[in-house]
Amino acid sequence: MRYGRLRDMSMKTLETLTFDNAALRDLPVDTSSQNVPRQVKNACFSRVDPTPLSSPKTVVYSSSAMRLLNLPQSELDRKEFPSYLCGSKLIPGAEYAAHCYCGHQFGYFSGQLGDGATMYVGEVVNNELERWEIQFKGAGKTPFSRTADGRKVLRSSLREFLCSEAMFHLGVPTTRAVSCVVSTDTVVRDVLYDGHPINEKCTVILRIAPTFIRFGSFEIFKSIDRLTGRHGPSVGKTDILKQLLRYTKTRFYPDVAGDVEEEDTVVAMYREIMERTARLAAHWQTVGFCHGVLNTDNMSILGLTIDYGPYGFMETFDPGFICNGSDKGGRYSYEAQPAICKWNVKKLGEMFALEVSQEKLDQVLQSWEQVFEIEYNKLMRRKLGLLTEGSDDAELISKLFATMRETHSDFTTTFLLLQSFDLLEDFKSDEAVNQMLTNCLSIEEVTKTLKPTYSKADCAALLQIINQFSLASGNEAGFNPLARYGIEVDSVLRDHQIHQDLESFGKMTADDRDKQCREKWRDWLQLYKDRVQVECDKTNDPNYRQTRIDLQRKSNPVVVPRNHILQRAIDRAELGDYSLARRLLEVFEQPFEKPAEQWLAERDVGDKGACTVT
Ligand code: AMP
Ligand code: MG
DSSP states (O other): OOOOOOOOTTOOOTTSOOBOOHHHHHSOBOSOOOOSSOOOOSOSEEEOOOOOOSSOEEEEEOHHHHHHTTOOGGGGGSTTHHHHTTTSSOOTTOOOEEEOOEEEETTEEEEEOOOSSEEEEEEEEOTTOOEEEEEEESSOOOTTOTTSOSOEEHHHHHHHHHHHHHHHHHTOOBOEEEEEEEEEEEEEEOTTSSSOOEEEEEEEEEEEESOOOBGGGGGGGOOOOTTTOOOOTTTTOHHHHHHHHHHHHHHHOTTSOSOTTSHHHHHHHHHHHHHHHHHHHHHHHHHTEEOSOOOGGGOBTTSOBOOOSSOEEOSBOOTTOOOOTTOTTOTTOGGGHHHHHHHHHHHHHHHHTTTSOHHHHHHHHTTHHHHHHHHHHHHHHHHTTOOSOOTTHHHHHHHHHHHHHHTTBBHHHHHHHTTSSOHHHHTTTTHHHHHHHTTBOOHHHHHHHOOOSSOHHHHHHHHHHHHHHHHHTTSOTTOOTTGGGTOOHHHHHHHHHHHHHHHHHHTOOHHHHHHHHHHHHHHHHHHHHHHHHHHHHHOOOTTHHHHHHHHHHHHSOSOOOOHHHHHHHHHHHHTTOOHHHHHHHHHHTSTTOSOHHHHHHHOOTTSTTOOOOO
């Protein structure tokens, strides 16, 4: 008798995954399955088949995300693996569907958007009885694709795959990515939007999350919008709104007490969503992550980072950092993110208000700042290795960011440098200040980096308009006379500052700059040292210094997905070499791993703050 290879029975194959597609049971599914661009009324999902791709090949996969589905690495050796993971071969138990949602894009209601390039594949219940919704991104057209092709290409898929996994390992709430599969089939893309289209290879990622329900999922009930004249496809369908609220509460907020029929239960769930979103925004700010497209359709109902597009990790600290080339007005700049998230939560509240009291929901939103600040200060204290709360911490933190801005310091490197010396000892000898100076940009570098959107003359004219109209409106907070032109007041103020900086740098020598940075860092380090000294004197911990350093080490990543690092991996992958993408995933899986001293010694000085990965 021959024995087969012993198999770990807790592991699954793609054919034996346990599916339980609750969303399609609990929520209304479109009665039509016509896969043509159309309004999908009175439904949350529309069934659709993925469009097969030729010769799919696996570019990169995440073993840790595969484990969540109980898929072993040996699945990868099977020739069917890439075909299943791009939709060319149907996974037994999967039910493919596109989700209907709406959204406010750049402040304006767009009406129906929906899964135009993504697709629900089903819900896998793993051995731990966790439920993971799995989704394709790039598997072809759906009724929501409008005039686009429902495809994604290698560069955008790799960016989402690598960053969502990196974010998970950085401890930031996020959707995950299991695999990235590339085909020989191509689609045409105009990468630089300059009239030079090229053929790019179609790629599909498989991503997972407990759910991909978004704020925009609730906007399908929106009545006619005053500004755009658009409305949601299921306007007036309060029975479906009730179903969606019940589904969200039962499946994802079981700990919120009460039945969803009761007003207070819905309000309590809204509070939980608000708090998760505020904490998510705090996470982003403390790692220097900029999402880039914070439309209501890109806001997860679970407070996860979702839909990675033109995101960017900040390098040289600049509060007005904009990572999305089409966001000319800076609506989604780094510093705007918390307020924009709050605005999005408010928009969600307007949909919940179709069922419950708007007043009660508004009251919930009043705690936004407090929730955000508590989380933000907590995360920042960890980054600074502070073990206790201090009454002046908020000021210490804001002065740190002001110093980083004035000295044009790299975001990630600043925190690594702050853990590279003994603050209490090295401050006396200026060693600490000297370390921080290695991370400041020189005058030439600053001049190259500072790129105003508006010329000096335009900026002055815009400022004049803002000032005149603000005065006329009685200095109403948030009033923006330039809104109709897509110009944010903050972006004009930022450019004004840039022009001032450029002017003062023009008059500076290298020695002046060195002196300026030295003074700024010495001033801030003095505050930091005093704060640490007080804590040190109060503590009974004999290993106080080590405890602080250990905390800093686990709170400050050595590597983050910097754009130029990702771009190197993408360039190589486009030539068929996936080794750097795979290596990068390994690095991102252990972002805190390397001792900072070792990292600093290896630092590629020509590439300020960049971690060299070869
Ligand atoms: P995003 O800005 O990526 O969040 O997408 C906004 C809307 O455009 C959503 O409805 C997407 O499904 C849709 N969309 C984005 N890319 C594509 C594509 N390649 N094909 C079809 N629809 C798309
Ligand atoms: Mg989106």
